[in-house]
Amino acid sequence: xxxxxxxxxxxxxxxxxxxxxxxxxxxxxxxxxxxxxxxxxxxxxxxxxxxxxxxxxxxxxxxxxxxxxxxxxxxxxxxxxxxxxxxxxxxxxxxxxxxxxxxxxxxxxxxxxxxxxxxxxxxxxxxxxxxxxxxxxxxxxxxxxxxxxxxxxxxxxxxxxxxxxxxx
Amino acid sequence: xxxxxxxxxxxxxxxxxxxxxxxxxxxxxxxxxxxxxxxxxxxxxxxxxxxxxxxxxxxxxxxxxxxxxxxxxxxxxxxxxxxxxxxxxxxxxxxxxxxxxxxx
Numbered sequence: 001x002x003x004x005x006x007x008x009x010x011x012x013x014x015x016x017x018x019x020x021x022x023x024x025x026x027x028x029x030x031x032x033x034x035x036x037x038x039x040x041x042x043x044x045x046x047x048x049x050x051x052x053x054x055x056x057x058x059x060x061x062x063x064x065x066x067x068x069x070x071x072x073x074x075x076x077x078x079x080x081x082x083x084x085x086x087x088x089x090x091x092x093x094x095x096x097x098x099x100x101x102x103x104x105x106x107x108x109x110x111x112x113x114x115x116x117x118x119x120x121x122x123x124x125x126x127x128x129x130x131x132x133x134x135x136x137x138x139x140x141x142x143x144x145x146x147x148x149x150x151x152x153x154x155x156x157x158x159x160x161x162x163x164x165x166x167x168x
Numbered sequence: 169x170x171x172x173x174x175x176x177x178x179x180x181x182x183x184x185x186x187x188x189x190x191x192x193x194x195x196x197x198x199x200x201x202x203x204x205x206x207x208x209x210x211x212x213x214x215x216x217x218x219x220x221x222x223x224x225x226x227x228x229x230x231x232x233x234x235x236x237x238x239x240x241x242x243x244x245x246x247x248x249x250x251x252x253x254x255x256x257x258x259x260x261x262x263x264x265x266x267x268x269x270x271x272x
Contacts, residue, residue, distance in 0.1 A: 162259065
């Protein structure tokens, strides 16, 4: 089974806002998300909607269909823990052996950890792509800069730690 | 429509009359508009607070506040919200997780 990288809504939005979403689709073996997350990301008429729809049509983003009812139940333990349907759907479809969830939300990360699922953050992914040579140092630094210009902030300490890793 | 009665003091009532006149709408329409704007603000405040207390995720907070993630994060950023809330140890853990898994 091929390794899939399962992206949550925020990671897709950050990459779309930076203009690097298509690049990440090309760099990863399988850029995947769920139908619930696609609905979340494309619910409003924005430039992001257009980008994401184009990439799903071209099958650059693979969409796993998920039954809404499986993740929207208000009785779901994940829901009680504070997660949204999209994040729940990612946890439900993730294969413990092969998939890696790309998620930065603290609650979702702790649930993934408790479930024994593989997960990483978007920033760690940028560093790892640079380490494996899939991204040049210059490009990786450009991506970092572009992320800092989105609405998704990081602390100065974290920014410096990332820069340090990228400049190695 | 349901009729909701609210007591306001005379000064406030007069201010509402003046504002309604300035905007060119009725006092009722003005109050309806204010409720709509105020409701959105209060919903945001309520779920933003839960988010910062780490009770719910960003996606959940946005949906509960009736906003898209983009819209929610735009306001959250103005409030100084840090999305990537983990530390450099977590970052290193993420890098280790990916070790040897990006080939192919």
